[in-house]
Structure formats: structure tokens, C-alpha cells
Amino acid sequence: MKRTLALTTALGLIAFPALADVNLLSWGGAYGNSHLEAYAKPFEAETGIKVNMADADNPATPIKAMVEAGNVTTDVASVEYADAVRLCDEGLLETIDPSILVAAEDGTPATEDFIEGAVTECFVATDVYSMVLAYDDSKFPDAKPASPADFFDLEKFPGKRTMRKGAKFNLELALMADGVPAAEVYETLATPEGVDRAFAKLETIKDDVIWWEAGAQPPQLLADGEVTMAYAFNGRIFNAAQGEGKPFKIIWDGQVYEMEGWVVPKGAANLEDAMKFVAWTTSPAPQARAAEFISYGPPRRSAAALVGNVEGTDVPMGPNLPTTAENMTNALPSNLDFWVDHDAELNERFNSWLAG
Numbered sequence: 001m002k003r004t005l006a007l008t009t010a011l012g013l014i015a016f017p018a019l020a021d022v023n024l025l026s027w028g029g030a031y032g033n034s035h036l037e038a039y040a041k042p043f044e045a046e047t048g049i050k051v052n053m054a055d056a057d058n059p060a061t062p063i064k065a066m067v068e069a070g071n072v073t074t075d076v077a078s079v080e081y082a083d084a085v086r087l088c089d090e091g092l093l094e095t096i097d098p099s100i101l102v103a104a105e106d107g108t109p110a111t112e113d114f115i116e117g118a119v120t121e122c123f124v125a126t127d128v129y130s131m132v133l134a135y136d137d138s139k140f141p142d143a144k145p146a147s148p149a150d151f152f153d154l155e156k157f158p159g160k161r162t163m164r165k166g167a168k169f170n171l172e173l174a175l176m177a178d179g180v181p182a183a184e185v186y187e188t189l190a191t192p193e194g195v196d197r198a199f200a201k202l203e204t205i206k207d208d209v210i211w212w213e214a215g216a217q218p219p220q221l222l223a224d225g226e227v228t229m230a231y232a233f234n235g236r237i238f239n240a241a242q243g244e245g246k247p248f249k250i251i252w253d254g255q256v257y258e259m260e261g262w263v264v265p266k267g268a269a270n271l272e273d274a275m276k277f278v279a280w281t282t283s284p285a286p287q288a289r290a291a292e293f294i295s296y297g298p299p300r301r302s303a304a305a306l307v308g309n310v311e312g313t314d315v316p317m318g319p320n321l322p323t324t325a326e327n328m329t330n331a332l333p334s335n336l337d338f339w340v341d342h343d344a345e346l347n348e349r350f351n352s353w354l355a356g
Helices: 029-047 060-069 081-089 170-177 182-189 192-203 217-223 234-244 271-281 284-291 301-306 336-355
Strands: 004-009 012-017 021-026 050-055 076-080 124-136 161-164 209-212 229-233 248-263
Touching (some): 029 234, 029 284, 076 081, 081 336, 124 234, 170 248, 170 336, 182 192, 217 234, 234 248
16 A cells, blocks of 8 residues: 655655555564564665564464454564464465566576475465474583484483473374384374374383473573483574584484465555565575574575575574475475374373373
8 A cells, every 4th residue: 555745845746655664573582683684674775665573472363363353454474384374274364476486596486496385375485494303412422313213212312301292293203213204204193003103102201201382491401401302493402502602413314394484464555565575585595694593494495505604603504404405304394284184183192191
């Protein structure tokens, strides 16, 4: 929606279209700062379209409320993949024409440059984060853990573990630790026998697990020496290692990754400029720049080679990203459809198992 400003000069009243604003809803913290520095500021500098940023604990919640109330004050929001699918299914988001997305430098169409699932009817991914295994390097001076199977090997790698309290991620990890290839995890987990197998594997370390519920807990438990190994979000471990100098190492084998990205709420006031923002910020160079601020990988393949050092350091960021080729060799994309269908029943079983 363009506004018109009037300027009085010696020549009389001159009317001209004002620069529109894009109102962006993000998450705050280090992640929100990556949006500010890599997306909002350079987009505004290049286009003249002002970007106003606000934060929410989970932008999907206010997006749903404002669209249903018919009072939409956000033009673009950052949401998790699952929330984007849900909001889109509920008719609360604008569709995004993939033809507006910028091609790779070699001419590869954007839709072919993005990893699988990164562009949907109402969503364009900005980053990839993952659940990874991590350990305190000082606790294992000789042999180093390197796989999901090692996480479950209490004899060779002693000490308490910490895992997220819930079925998701843990059942996938348990099957990979039990020898199921990443590509076959959800096929196996879709059977009663596969679920039994996952819980049987979890049972082998149950007495040595401290369960976490907030993302900040695993690095703290590692730092306090309460656990020697953790199953945690990669960004949390990286920040503790890089920013705080903790002796933590990430095991990329068996990582389970998910995506976050942009959506445009239904009824966004500045729709045209919102789409310009989505297209500009999801081109390879801005995505690579965002990855220098936080260790979430760009979902565009051509962006990987453009990622430089961790912002403000001489440390290359590439090796610390989920999407770097060598880190993806046994990676598992989280299966949204599977968890939509089975989340309730598997969490009920998980809670019963935990209490038993």
C-alpha cells in the first residue's frame, strides 16, 4: 500500500509516492541479529524500502492471531517449517510465486538451487538448523566419539548424556545408533516393530540420561560437567564453543535437520514490497552472509561457497554449518508429515516409557 507525501516548494505542491515500509517479525537474540545485519540493513540500503523489525518468542503465534482478527501489521515473518505448513493449510498465508526467486549466479533456477523441501506454496527457507551430537573433548583424551552408536556406548565413552525430553529426534537417533541408515529411518519408524526397536535402544541408556526442555540447557550441562555428551541444537553448541571457548565438539554424523524461513501473512499491507524482500533476501549472497553471524546453514546449494568467516573473527564458518557437504553425508531431514501423523501417539508412549 503506497502512501503519498506532499512537499511544498517554491514551485508549489509536489506529490510523490513515499517509500513503503516492510514490517518484519523475527525471533530476537543472535538469530534476529543475523536477520538485521544480513537482510534488513542491506535490503534497505539497496532498495530504499525501510525495514521495521520486531521480535516474538514464536512469530507464528501472533501471525495467526492478527490474520484471524483482520488486523495484519506484519508483512514478512520468520517461522519454523512446520508452522509454515500449518498456517498455509489454514489459509492464513499469502502464496509465494517461486518465479520471483533469484536464480543462482550460474543461471540455475532458484527452485533447483534450494535443497529439497525449502520452497513450498507459502514458504521460502532462509536457514537450516539441526539436532546434533556433541561432547566435551576434555572428557575423552584418547578415543573420540564419532557416531550415533558411540553416543549409546557407555562403556567406551562413559558419562551421563543429555537428550531433549520427547519422542521426536530421539527415536530417529536411536534407530540410527542401532544400525538403520538415515534414508530408512522413517520407513522403519512407521512400523510397530521399528518403534519397539527405537525404544529398546533408548532403554539401554535411559538410566544415564538427563532430559532437557530448553535449548540453553545442554551446553550448560556440558559446561557444568554433569554430562559428557549431549544431543542438542547445533547453534547452541557452536555458540558455547566459539563464543565462550568451551571444549565442545560436534558430531555431524546422523544430524537431523529442519528449516526456518519467510512467510507473508494473508492481508499484508505492503504485499508487493514484502515479496521483493523475500526474493532479495533468499538470493545466495544474503543467505551466505547470514550464515556468518550464526551457525545455521544456507538452504541454497550455491550459497555454501560464498560463506566466509565467523563474523568478527578469522575462523571459517563453513565447517560449522549443517549444510556443508561433508556434514550432510549421513544427514536426516526431519519428516514433517510423519510427525503430524504420529506425534501424539509417540509422545504418549514416550512419556509412559519415561515414567515406567
